[in-house]
Amino acid sequence: MSDTPNIGFVRHEPIPPSAPPIQQAGVVKWIRENLFSNWINSILTILSIYFVAKIILASTPWMWNGVWTTSSLRECREVLQGTSGACWSVLVERWNQMLFGFKYPVEAYWRPTLTFGLLLVCIAPILFQKLPRNMLMFSAIYPFLAFWLIWGGTLLTPVVVALSLIAGYLAFVKMERLTGFATGLLTGVVAVALVLYLGSFVTAALPEFIALEPVASRDMGGFMLNLILGTVCVSLSIPLGVVLALGRQSNMPIIKGICVVFIEFIRGVPLITLLFVANVVLSYFFPPGTNLDLILRVIIMITLFSAAYIAEVIRGGLAALPRGQYEAADSLGLDYPQAMRLIILPQALKISIPGIVNVAVGLFKDTTLVSVISMFDLVGMIRGPISSSTAWTGIYWELYLLAILLFFVVCYGISQYSQWLERQLRTDHH
Amino acid sequence: MSSTTQTGASKFSLSMLINDTRYRSTTFQVIALIGLIFAMGYLVSNLLSNLSDAGLNISWRFFGETAGYDINQMPIEYNNQMSHGRASMVGAVNTLIVAFLACVSATILGVIAGVLRLSNNWVVSKLMAIYVEAFRNVPVLIWILIIFLVMSNVLPQPREFRGDAATSSMWLDMVAFTNRGVYIPRLVLEDLGWVVLTTFGLSIIGVFVFRRYAKNLLFNTGRLIPTFLPSISILLVPTVLVYFVLGSPIGLENPELKGFNFKGGLHLRLSLIALWFALAIYTGAFIAENVRAGIQAISYGQTEAAAALGMRPGRIMSLIILPQALRVIVPPLISQYLNITKNSSLAIAVGYMDITGTLGGITLNQTGRAIECILILMLFYLVISLSISAIMNVYNNAMKLKER
Numbered sequence: 001m002s003d004t005p006n007i008g009f010v011r012h013e014p015i016p017p018s019a020p021p022i023q024q025a026g027v028v029k030w031i032r033e034n035l036f037s038n039w040i041n042s043i044l045t046i047l048s049i050y051f052v053a054k055i056i057l058a059s060t061p062w063m064w065n066g067v068w069t070t071s072s073l074r075e076c077r078e079v080l081q082g083t084s085g086a087c088w089s090v091l092v093e094r095w096n097q098m099l100f101g102f103k104y105p106v107e108a109y110w111r112p113t114l115t116f117g118l119l120l121v122c123i124a125p126i127l128f129q130k131l132p133r134n135m136l137m138f139s140a141i142y143p144f145l146a147f148w149l150i151w152g153g154t155l156l157t158p159v160v161v162a163l164s165l166i167a168g169y170l171a172f173v174k175m176e177r178l179t180g181f182a183t184g185l186l187t188g189v190v191a192v193a194l195v196l197y198l199g200s201f202v203t204a205a206l207p208e209f210i211a212l213e214p215v216a217s218r219d220m221g222g223f224m225l226n227l228i229l230g231t232v233c234v235s236l237s238i239p240l241g242v243v244l245a246l247g248r249q250s251n252m253p254i255i256k257g258i259c260v261v262f263i264e265f266i267r268g269v270p271l272i273t274l275l276f277v278a279n280v281v282l283s284y285f286f287p288p289g290t291n292l293d294l295i296l297r298v299i300i301m302i303t304l305f306s307a308a309y310i311a312e313v314i315r316g317g318l319a320a321l322p323r324g325q326y327e328a329a330d331s332l333g334l335d336y337p338q339a340m341r342l343i344i345l346p347q348a349l350k351i352s353i354p355g356i357v358n359v360a361v362g363l364f365k366d367t368t369l370v371s372v373i374s375m376f377d378l379v380g381m382i383r384g385p386i387s388s389s390t391a392w393t394g395i396y397w398e399l400y401l402l403a404i405l406l407f408f409v410v411c412y413g414i415s416q417y418s419q420w421l422e423r424q425l426r427t428d429h430h
Numbered sequence: 431m432s433s434t435t436q437t438g439a440s441k442f443s444l445s446m447l448i449n450d451t452r453y454r455s456t457t458f459q460v461i462a463l464i465g466l467i468f469a470m471g472y473l474v475s476n477l478l479s480n481l482s483d484a485g486l487n488i489s490w491r492f493f494g495e496t497a498g499y500d501i502n503q504m505p506i507e508y509n510n511q512m513s514h515g516r517a518s519m520v521g522a523v524n525t526l527i528v529a530f531l532a533c534v535s536a537t538i539l540g541v542i543a544g545v546l547r548l549s550n551n552w553v554v555s556k557l558m559a560i561y562v563e564a565f566r567n568v569p570v571l572i573w574i575l576i577i578f579l580v581m582s583n584v585l586p587q588p589r590e591f592r593g594d595a596a597t598s599s600m601w602l603d604m605v606a607f608t609n610r611g612v613y614i615p616r617l618v619l620e621d622l623g624w625v626v627l628t629t630f631g632l633s634i635i636g637v638f639v640f641r642r643y644a645k646n647l648l649f650n651t652g653r654l655i656p657t658f659l660p661s662i663s664i665l666l667v668p669t670v671l672v673y674f675v676l677g678s679p680i681g682l683e684n685p686e687l688k689g690f691n692f693k694g695g696l697h698l699r700l701s702l703i704a705l706w707f708a709l710a711i712y713t714g715a716f717i718a719e720n721v722r723a724g725i726q727a728i729s730y731g732q733t734e735a736a737a738a739l740g741m742r743p744g745r746i747m748s749l750i751i752l753p754q755a756l757r758v759i760v761p762p763l764i765s766q767y768l769n770i771t772k773n774s775s776l777a778i779a780v781g782y783m784d785i786t787g788t789l790g791g792i793t794l795n796q797t798g799r800a801i802e803c804i805l806i807l808m809l810f811y812l813v814i815s816l817s818i819s820a821i822m823n824v825y826n827n828a829m830k831l832k833e834r
Contacts, residue, residue, distance in 0.1 A: 276804050407569055
């Protein structure tokens with residue numbers, strides 16, 4: 001190059017590439033490739049845009065013109081004078097009822113609010129492994145705290161239950177060292193029962209010790225009830241599900257048979273029939289004279305229901321573990337409880353977490369079914385007291401939009417978490 | 431452990447029941463069995479004493495007694511003088527009707543949405559993603575109630591169809607959308623109508639025979655004959671001929687406005703439509719995800735290999751991708767059908783008289799026989815679920831990848 005004589009008509013550098021034709025670059029290219037690549041695509045695009053535009057054009061003025069400050073549907077219509085507009089004031093007026101039901105004492109609303117705020121703190125370290133591990137201490141205390149905050153009564157009740165569980169655990173650890181898993185478990189159960197029995201005298205003697213105003217279960221309602229049923233039933237059903245899954249995987253025919261029959265029976269019937277059982281049949285099976293609250297009976301049945309589904313998820317996790325893990329545990333000389341607790345279950349549960357989360361989302365949606373047996377959860381509140389009140393009869397979109405929004409936020413959040421977790425847990429290389 | 435174990439197989443001591451692996455599982459099972467028997471016995475004794483306290487007993491006689499209530503949708507003969515058993519059967523048929531309708535439409539909707547979500551058209555795939563996420567994450571009960579409420583509030587009343595200044599009119603003079611339901615024409619079979627139907631059935635079989643013949647010809651001789659037009663003509667020509675030769679033995683009965691309501695035709699109640707649409711749209715979102723996962727599970731190499739063999743895109747889809755994707759799609763699809771059948775019990779929320787509404791609702795309330803009613807109700811759903819799972823197992827075994 002250097003010895004090229006400097007001639008005026010010879011170029012020294014290549015011509016810069018000319019810009020691609022406008023159809024092949026930028027926004028136009030993107031639109032051509034993604035929206036109008038062929039005639040079917042073009043039709044689909046135009047149809048979808050028309051469809052979306054139509055919905056937006058119809059709903060925006062309705063939402064925007066909404067009235068927020070009236071006290072009945074009739075007043076809303078007077079204010080709107082026939083123009084399209086939502087009557088959001090029903091949400092303003094009935095907001096507390098939709099969240100807490102219509103019987104929960106108004107001055108105690110801070111208690112469930114605080115409880116569900118703390119719920120986030122409680123589940124954060126379980127959901128995200130990166131958070132400091134000593135936050136798990138709070139997660140362990142939380143169930144007792146939540147019980148005390150929502151149901152009220154003396155603080156001693158949850159404290160006694162917590163103490164009994166600690167005592168049971170200590171007894172279990174001691175006895176397991178000495179004699180083995182089965183006797184250890186038995187001792188633990190006896191210790192729990194003993195402490196509960198002794199504690200009942202203490203709570204009976206001091207009913208006013210750091211007491212909150214007690215609230216009966218039947219006074220719970222609104223979205224709070226959905227959240228309570230969802231969290232309580234899912235957390236109770238995971239241990240039960242583990243036991244059922246292990247039973248179904250075991251090679252003892254009788255135990256396997258019991259678990260298979262239970263799981264398949266529960267999975268074969270709709271939740272509504274189980275709720276009917278809770279509503280009208282279940283009390284026949286308790287000893288005469290017991291009078292369990294409807295909400296407790298419903299919790300029992302929903303827990304059994306979700307335990308069957310969770311058991312199937314965990315069974316999938318157990319089956320997905322390579323055979324070598326079981327054999328390795330055996331060759332280390334671990335007995336069955338040790339192998340399960342130290343080798344198998346930690347891995348199987350890790351694989352099953354996304355599936356369990358899916359069951360939890362489904363279950364949370366299914367808690368709306370309790371409105372069919374006349375409990376006033378969010379849907380029950382909307383269908384019952386709010387829609388049938390004289391001021392708001394005939395209103396439906398505004399109320400159900402709020403219900404859709406509340407459920408969507410929770411369920412979509414959880415399912416996004418489960419997808420994130422699946423990506424985190426993926427150990428193969430893509 | 432101590433070193434004294436395994437000194438010989440001779441002596442049996444009681445501690446071997448728990449410490450010896452030969453006996454341990456038997457011990458545990460016997461304990462479990464005894465525990466189960468005791469638990470059952472406890473529950474049953476509670477039940478019996480509770481029942482005797484309440485002055486009740488277990489009896490199935492109420493199934494033969496007069497029901498005394500009306501059912502608004504009667505696919506089989508029923509009136510309120512018939513028995514509770516008959517009413518339950520009407521409910522069962524209604525459950526099956528709505529479940530079948532919802533299964534068919536959910537499948538169509540789900541397949542379309544699942545395929546479109548994979549489309550390279552940005553607007554369409556995003557729209558489908560919104561559809562799937564919006565419907566999957568909200569309880570189906572809310573969708574059922576919304577569809578029901580919107581239809582009963584937005585659709586015109588039957589009286590608005592009346593008179594000269596009617597504000598609403600029927601669609602093509604055949605279909606009327608009212609807030610009491612949708613009225614559509616009904617097929618009326620005259621004497622020779624069954625001949626036409628039989629011809630049509632035979633034509634369907636004929637199409638399958640022809641397609642099998644064409645396939646065998648292709649595989650044996652390599653000759654490809656056109657199948658589309660011949661199939662259509664085999665399907666339609668004989669039926670149409672027979673229909674006109676016999677003088678139109680199948681007619682349509684259009685709904686007509688008489689007095690304050692429509693008479694004639696087929697009346698689809700709002701409760702049926704709300705339940706059907708809600709179940710279809712809700713489950714369709716789940717099916718869309720299954721379809722998407724199934725198609726994505728087939729590696730792109732399959733498409734490329736087929737293209738390298740010189741196949742056209744349509745044939746690649748129908749001969750290479752779909753058969754493999756179906757193996758992934760069908761098992762979750764069938765469990766979605768199960769979910770539809772179970773969710774159809776939500777009919778009770780909008781007053782559709784399925785088996786939960788008749789047997790688990792009115793019959794239960796009238797007779798007060800909760801245990802018997804709910805037991806039969808559960809058995810009904812259980813039988814359906816178990817038979818669908820049995821079919822699924824047969825299918826899975828037939829479709830399983832057969833490796834070595």
